[in-house]
Amino acid sequence: MDIFFWPVTELLVWGFLSRYLEGTGLGGVNVVTVLLGALIFWDLLSQSQRAVSVVFLEEVWERNLLNIFVTPLKISEFLVSTVLIGLARIMLVGVVITIMAFFLYQFNIFQLGFALIPFVVNLLLFGWAIGLFATAIILRFGSAAQVLAFGLTFLLQPFSAVFYPVSALPQMAQYIAYLLPSTHVFEGMRQVINTGVFSWQQLGWTIIANVVFISLILWFFYSMFANVKEQGRLMKLD
């Protein structure tokens, strides 16, 4: 399965992208800004997701979960710690990527303006939530499900309108797209770049979608955790 995973999703993404570029006639100076901005933002999201899932997977690989869960540490504290570790990793990756983009393409992410910060924060939170979702699945199915830890965000990428506007998607896909917080982040980002106007509306949708997603995923995680304790699988995870 996983060998098709990357090629297919990449194909989708770049396919829609070219359609978009054809339509616009490829003119504007903004193309580089839009693409690189999108690329960096997307990377933040997937780093945020991966950090959470991999932290957890490492504990499974190391057969260390029982040691952790017999300490007085609460599950909520464990989750907060994954957020913090995720943030630390993102800082590192973010710095490197920003510097590379600047030197390779003379792309300065700060030109996008600090108005984008609320979008970035939401993107990180959404990445964390997806990471938590992957973690819940790994908790339930063991590291056989680890492909999710590394690639779950790529399933969402085609729907998140990262490199092209939602309008470039087929009708059905548009419905899914509008449910995702990430879509509103990228729509909002393009709007800032293209018109210079900060979209409170997109930010509003981002926050609403995020709250809904995070609540659902937290609920999912906790019920998976309870289920795994019920089935006695915590000690048998591998």
Next chain:
Amino acid sequence: MTKKKAVIEVKDLTKKFGGFTAVDKISFSVFSGEIVGFLGPNGAGKTTTIQMLLDLVTPTSGMVRMFGKDMKKAREEILNRVNFSSAYVAMPYNLKVWENLATFGRLYGVGNLKQKIKELADFFEITDLLPKMTGSLSSGQATRVNLAKALINDPELLLLDEPTASLDPDVADKTRKLLLQIQKEKGVTVLYTSHNMVEVEEICNRVVFINKGKITDTGTPGELVKKYGHKDLNDVFLTIVRGGEN
């Protein structure tokens, strides 16, 4: 003997996995300062019971109280006073031994951690292992490190699932001496599983036998040997497990 405080109270504890009953309405207590052997054949339900005590497995029904408190209501408080070790649980292999001990020390909120690690390292003769990668240890060395971890928070209760599996006779002997020593000096209560009856006879004040999820007998090793008219606990084990047919 004065009546001692129960550290663990288990009543009608049951665990079903689907239609299979792994632990079947067991009741027992472990009293302060005791070393209790939890014995039974493979698949008897020992590990499942210990994991229920630690809130790693949710019981189907029944009651568990530790230090007189309900695990559901006082999880963090109870776990702070307990520790666990098993030959089948490992620690992150890409951390140095001292980093692992320090991390667990912090998770338990241990004060004066440096001193504590030094003491434990002296005790388990792992001082020269501290700067090594945990993943590079032999299984016996890893077991010693696991035991050091299990004592990092000065637990009042130790739950040990086959702690001496994979230890050489020398280290296994030292571990037994150590358990007796912490019992004597610190009044630590220990519940542990082992398949080594000689070891159990040497250090346990009392044993609880479990077979097919049910408690079949309990008493001091001496009492049981006498009761079954055997020469040692090993034969008692065989009789209980085989239903007296040997």
